[in-house]
Amino acid sequence: MTALDTFLFVAFPYVAVITFVVGVIYRWKWKGFTVTSLSSQFLEGKMLFWGTIPFHIGILVVFLGHLVAFMLPQATLAWNSQPLRLIILEGTAFVFGLTVLIGLAALMYRRFTNARIRAVTTPMDIGIEMLLLAQVILGCWIALGYRWGSSWFAADLSPYLWSLVKFSPEAGAVFALPWVIKLHIVGAFALVFMVPFTRLAHVIVAPFNYLVRPYQQVIWNWDRKAIRDPSTAWSAARPKAN
């Protein structure tokens, strides 16, 4: 058990991060045009909205929340020292976590039921969505079943992650945590590990302006009215129906 713990919480994080860095550089340099999530908005747009918007906004908020607790543990603990602020923080985080789950469920439903989306689905897409689903379910479970996570994350997991960053891993406290939380930690590193091999590679698309750029809409790149107008020069397949 200890050997497995040591592998999962000491060795695997380094394996995941090294794989992420090397894999991403390789994919960027030699397979540049694949660094994308390959939008399917032009195949189906209605259901996509109810999946992608709640999912992406939710995951950004939740990810940034984890990042703040990791980077600024003392500030997080200070914020949580007022019970009302603690409840507001935890409640808000859970709301966004739940929208991630709803959005991901909608996206997976769309992927499995829409023939057009099925046609462009790879086995890796299904694999990474399953991993994400497990991770999100575990996260919501932890928020409800092991509250108040923002405080104990700052007190115990932030020092653990910093010990990894400083190359002097101290994972004793993590070994003693309940298995649900341990699975969530392993799942997080597994997601980092999988980035170069999946559509998740789109998180590193330069110039990193996904957060601030206007949203884009993917449509056919020709003027539908013009090509259906018999008076235009377009004549490769003159429309006959109208």
Place this chain on the structure above:
Amino acid sequence: MGRPRAPKPSSLGRPFALAVLLASIPSQAQAQSAGEDVFRTTCAACHTTGADRLVGPGLEGINDRRDREWLIAFITTPDQVIAGGDSIATRLLAEYIVPMPNLGTTRAQAEAVLDYIRGAASDAPSPAQEEAPPATEEQILLGQALFQGHTRLTNGGPTCNSCHDVINDAVIGGGILATELTTVFTRLGGAGVRAIIGSPPFPVMQKAYEDRPLTEDEVAGLVAFLERADAEHALHQPRDYGIKLFGFGVVGAALLLGLYSLAWSGRKRGSVNQEIFDRQIRST
């Protein structure tokens, strides 16, 4: 040519033996001090080296009472020994109620701590054994404020309710990562509670307060609050945040989805061909 003389007890021999002896003294002392360190950081919260019990039994004469290998197995993997149905472990659990946690102690540490206990002054009272004066109202209020964070711990440690819950109307529902503490005073007694707060033996709690120990006053306040909470718990209502948090999440998520729909009200709802299909229908 004379008879070869038997080598004189080497001129180097005596100083060398002395050097070995001298060298061994610090190493024994180091072992003793290593054992003391382990005892202080992992055992002292629940055990004394004397005969007095805290959370667990006093360890005076433990080396004579139990088999060495059994002791090492129990110190390094108490969870497995208890789970294996060992008769001594089962009897101890029945008597002391709180199972000894697996603290990740190594065999070398276990041996060092057993050697330390053998040599420790058995009559030295541990600080936790000293009789504490009755708690004052100020201490109870301080403990209450510290427990849920209204007053922050001096060294910046996380508030107790990050991980622990206690049924008391004066505080909000606490965390449920760790043990529920409403009746901890009955379970462990004042000395045990004080010892665990002052020097946590559990890895998660140990890490949380590693560089941010509680002060004497804070420990006394928290012990006083927990004693009061235990004594009065029948008069207080438990607070279950699980269902409320879930309900809040569902309502909040529904509101957010509505907000997104509003914010993206100009989104294309149908296929890009929809307008053309509609125009065809209108023109026929």
